[in-house]
Amino acid sequence: MRLTAYFMPTLKENPAEAEIVSHRLMLRAGMIRQASAGIYSWLPLGLRVLKRIEQIVREEQDRAGCQELLMPTIQAADLWKESGRYDDYGKEMLRILDRHEREMLYGPTNEELITEIFRASIRSYRELPKLLYHIQWKFRDEVRPRFGVMRGREFLMKDAYSFDLDFAAAKRSYNKMFVAYLRTFARMGLKAIPMAAESGPIGGDMSHEFIILADTGESKVYCHRDFVEFDVLASAPDYDGDLEPLVGYWTSRYAATDDKHDAKAFAAVPAEKRIEARGIEVGHIFYFGTKYSGPLKAFVADQKDEQHAVHMGSYGIGVSRLVGAIIEASHDANGIIWPEPVAPFKVGLINLRASDDACVAACNQIYDKLAAAKIEALYDDRDESAGAKFAEMDLIGLPWQLVVGPRGLKAGVVELKARKSGAREEHSLESALARLSS
RNA sequence: CGGGGAGUAGCUCAGCCUGGUAGAGCACCACGUUCGGGACGUGGGGGCCGGAGGUUCGAAUCCUCUCUCCCCGACCA
Numbered sequence: 001m002r003l004t005a006y007f008m009p010t011l012k013e014n015p016a017e018a019e020i021v022s023h024r025l026m027l028r029a030g031m032i033r034q035a036s037a038g039i040y041s042w043l044p045l046g047l048r049v050l051k052r053i054e055q056i057v058r059e060e061q062d063r064a065g066c067q068e069l070l071m072p073t074i075q076a077a078d079l080w081k082e083s084g085r086y087d088d089y090g091k092e093m094l095r096i097l098d099r100h101e102r103e104m105l106y107g108p109t110n111e112e113l114i115t116e117i118f119r120a121s122i123r124s125y126r127e128l129p130k131l132l133y134h135i136q137w138k139f140r141d142e143v144r145p146r147f148g149v150m151r152g153r154e155f156l157m158k159d160a161y162s163f164d165l166d167f168a169a170a171k172r173s174y175n176k177m178f179v180a181y182l183r184t185f186a187r188m189g190l191k192a193i194p195m196a197a198e199s200g201p202i203g204g205d206m207s208h209e210f211i212i213l214a215d216t217g218e219s220k221v222y223c224h225r226d227f228v229e230f231d232v233l234a235s236a237p238d239y240d241g242d243l244e245p246l247v248g249y250w251t252s253r254y255a256a257t258d259d260k261h262d263a264k265a266f267a268a269v270p271a272e273k274r275i276e277a278r279g280i281e282v283g284h285i286f287y288f289g290t291k292y293s294g295p296l297k298a299f300v301a302d303q304k305d306e307q308h309a310v311h312m313g314s315y316g317i318g319v320s321r322l323v324g325a326i327i328e329a330s331h332d333a334n335g336i337i338w339p340e341p342v343a344p345f346k347v348g349l350i351n352l353r354a355s356d357d358a359c360v361a362a363c364n365q366i367y368d369k370l371a372a373a374k375i376e377a378l379y380d381d382r383d384e385s386a387g388a389k390f391a392e393m394d395l396i397g398l399p400w401q402l403v404v405g406p407r408g409l410k411a412g413v414v415e416l417k418a419r420k421s422g423a424r425e426e427h428s429l430e431s432a433l434a435r436l437s438s
Numbered sequence: 439c440g441g442g443g444a445g446u447a448g449c450u451c452a453g454c455c456u457g458g459u460a461g462a463g464c465a466c467c468a469c470g471u472u473c474g475g476g477a478c479g480u481g482g483g484g485g486c487c488g489g490a491g492g493u494u495c496g497a498a499u500c501c502u503c504u505c506u507c508c509c510c511g512a513c514c515a
Binding site: 014151213284352383387405408 | 477506507511513514515
């Protein structure tokens with residue numbers, strides 16, 4: 001993509017409305033614009049990141065045997081009355097009347113709807129287990145939206161739901177999601193720690209929050225330092241096998257959010273291993289048994305043809321929140337530092353002299369070769385000062401910057417700079433491309 | 439929902455106390471000089487001073503109401 005053709009309205013100064021760093025950087029990098037409190041438009045650069053994250057989430061859900069579907073944003077109130085949550089949910093639920101004065105709502109979550117879909121078609125234990133998910137916009141009318149996309153009223157969430165005959169089976173589904181979450185966050189370059197958590201208004205009694213440690217986090221958390229060293233991606237999990245050892249390993253040390261904090265148990269952790277910090281919740285998994293399947297009459301027959309309310313779990317990942325969370329976890333004074341798997345482009349091609357024909361020709365050639373090699377590049381072909389270009393590239397945080405200028409061309413070299421380390425390497429064109437391809 | 443703060447140019451803000459022709463920097467446009475880490479000069483465009491009422495000869499400025507946004511708390515993915 002050529003920057004002269006790209007819609008990327010960056011800002012030099014910090015917008016007054018933005019307090020925390022991820023919000024500031026997202027606005028300044030031209031990723032989002034606020035439409036109203038807690039509601040954002042995603043501009044091209046931001047949307048690219050959002051889609052990258054969404055895709056990683058999708059791949060890991062699929063890998064774990066969870067199947068994607070898509071439920072609507074607008075739901076009829078009836079089901080919610082059936083489950084009893086129409087009244088319980090309160091003012092956080094955005095209620096709408098359609099032209100027939102029928103009560104509708106903008107879905108804050110989807111337990112009711114998915115249970116309805118399930119109960120309409122599944123009758124037998126032989127069709128279990130089932131794991132279903134979708135990635136859809138939600139709306140929760142927060143009293144005080146804040147922190148940019150990290151606590152918006154409208155937000156993109158992946159929510160998955162599991163259906164099993166009994167607790168033991170439900171626990172296996174829970175474990176699948178537990179492991180899928182570890183992998184999902186690790187692939188985004190995040191250290192997400194599963195912590196014992198309150199289950200909140202969704203209900204239930206087996207629940208973990210996946211938390212990223214960050215000073216700007218909303219919740220106070222306590223955990224064992226070992227978690228920071230744990231490596232998830234080392235072994236690819238066998239989702240058909242027994243995941244209990246892996247889950248057991250990840251729950252073997254103390255980790256709890258403020259709500260579930262047990263000061264005594266925490267005190268038993270050696271002092272040098274105690275982490276008392278703030279955290280951002282990026283995922284939350286629950287087992288809630290028959291809380292919805294009971295009232296909504298989602299029953300299945302077992303081997304003896306006895307009817308049982310299905311045991312359910314729900315599993316959420318804040319996809320849009322992750323964009324902010326990743327920035328909170330990965331930035332410096334100059335701007336964002338994207339982990340490569342979620343970066344909007346892999347490399348920024350910087351033409352230091354857009355008024356120099358030879359330099360332009362060289363850049364065009366490099367740009368074509370990058371495209372041919374399927375390396376996504378943002379080509380800064382503007383006639384701007386070098387300083388301005390570097391500053392803007394640092395701000396938007398692409399993993400690599402490929403710098404092409406007359407001086408280097410004379411010596412037959414281009415410069416490749418890693419955004420994260422700041423390391424600069426001189427390369428021939430071929431070796432630079434090879435480096436980027438590896 | 440309680441407490442606090444702010445709405446003036448695309449962005450950051452001054453002006454308001456003490457009423458009298460709407461400002462600066464950045465951004466934008468034109469021309470020229472520059473050009474390896476946010477260049478410089480000259481000229482230019484852009485504002486119903488959030489909205490509505492009121493006071494006044496006269497309101498960005500004073501008064502009343504209202505809307506919006508932000509921060510702290512409570513609540514929450």
